[in-house]
Amino acid sequence: MKESASPLVSTPSLYVVATPLGNMGDLTPRARDTLAAVDVVAAEDTRHSQRLLDAHGVRARLLAVHQHNEQEAAGQIIALLAQGKQVALITDAGTPAISDPGARLVVRVREAGHPVVPVPGACAAIAALSVAGIVEGGFRFVGFLPTRTAARRAALQALAGERNALVFYEAPHRVRECVADMAAVFGDERELFVARELTKLHEELATMPLGAALAWFDADANRLRGEFVLIVHGAPAAAGLDAAAIRTLDLLLAELPLKTAVRLAAEITGAARNGLYSHALAKRQCDNLTPQPDKHTKKTNDHP
Ligand code: SAM
Numbered sequence: 001m002k003e004s005a006s007p008l009v010s011t012p013s014l015y016v017v018a019t020p021l022g023n024m025g026d027l028t029p030r031a032r033d034t035l036a037a038v039d040v041v042a043a044e045d046t047r048h049s050q051r052l053l054d055a056h057g058v059r060a061r062l063l064a065v066h067q068h069n070e071q072e073a074a075g076q077i078i079a080l081l082a083q084g085k086q087v088a089l090i091t092d093a094g095t096p097a098i099s100d101p102g103a104r105l106v107v108r109v110r111e112a113g114h115p116v117v118p119v120p121g122a123c124a125a126i127a128a129l130s131v132a133g134i135v136e137g138g139f140r141f142v143g144f145l146p147t148r149t150a151a152r153r154a155a156l157q158a159l160a161g162e163r164n165a166l167v168f169y170e171a172p173h174r175v176r177e178c179v180a181d182m183a184a185v186f187g188d189e190r191e192l193f194v195a196r197e198l199t200k201l202h203e204e205l206a207t208m209p210l211g212a213a214l215a216w217f218d219a220d221a222n223r224l225r226g227e228f229v230l231i232v233h234g235a236p237a238a239a240g241l242d243a244a245a246i247r248t249l250d251l252l253l254a255e256l257p258l259k260t261a262v263r264l265a266a267e268i269t270g271a272a273r274n275g276l277y278s279h280a281l282a283k284r285q286c287d288n289l290t291p292q293p294d295k296h297t298k299k300t301n302d303h304p
Contacts, residue, residue, distance in 0.1 A: 007033040015088040018095040018121030022200035039085040074108035081114040095123040099143040128195035128229035139165040156185040161241035168230040183210040191233040197226040245271035
């Protein structure tokens with residue numbers, strides 16, 4: 001275990017420091033000491049971060065690094081490291097580079113030959129997973145879905161056969177349409193876990209089938225406020241298709257009637273026919289919700 005009087009290593013480094021999601025008590029002692037010891041703190045929003053630093057009695061020189069200037073700021077930070085300065089990176093909340101700026105900076109700093117040191121702590125995805133009760137399998141972190149409806153449904157469709165739990169971030173003004181699309185694509189029975197306002201005053205955790213999600217959000221206007229992590233349980237075994245099977249089926253579905261596409265996809269990939277059939281039905285349902293030119297308008301009572 002690495003432990004010493006100074007929280008810094010002797011070589012000038014970039015420290016990627018996690019900060020609280022809401023509860024100020026979640027800044028770790030090591031994170032606080034690192035922020036107090038470095039020469040410069042690179043922050044996504046310097047005014048927001050100033051409040052965090054003030055609350056912890058940390059005086060620091062701040063430098064703005066956000067998604068619009070990450071490459072340019074990387075040059076400045078590399079120059080500081082070359083001068084022997086120690087630099088920390090923080091974002092508005094949680095762990096940098098997780099649906100936040102930071103990854104490009106990390107690559108550039110490492111390419112320039114300077115060490116990058118993680119100082120771990122809060123992360124909304126991990127906090128939500130820790131209380132979601134995902135008993136079996138792993139998880140797949142998706143983060144934010146595309147904001148446009150057709151692209152979002154296509155992204156969900158590509159995840160329909162994923163056996164691991166899916167972890168999404170979503171903004172309050174899109175969460176309703178997002179869960180509606182999830183129900184359309186994954187089916188009403190799939191379990192959804194909602195983690196709202198984690199570590200904050202109005203923290204709320206709830207589990208429900210996707211088919212009940214809209215009613216849950218509509219039952220209380222406050223439920224559409226704040227920040228959300230959405231976790232969708234993995235696809236059931238019968239529907240568990242690998243990426244190659246889904247891609248094959250999607251290509252065939254674009255050209256052929258559903259029943260033929262499912263039969264050929266099963267022969268080509270060896271995947272279970274009932275899983276392919278469920279995926280095909282969900283995709284057709286989703287495509288019907290999304291306005292688009294349809295080569296095969298045939299509505300069928302196809303069975304596997
Ligand atoms: N890097 C951050 C992390 O480690 O979790 C995530 C940053 S991302 C820009 C912001 C999103 O994270 C929010 O839209 C929300 O989906 C999620 N999030 C952040 N804080 C949250 C909280 N207190 N409760 C629930 N979700 C939160």
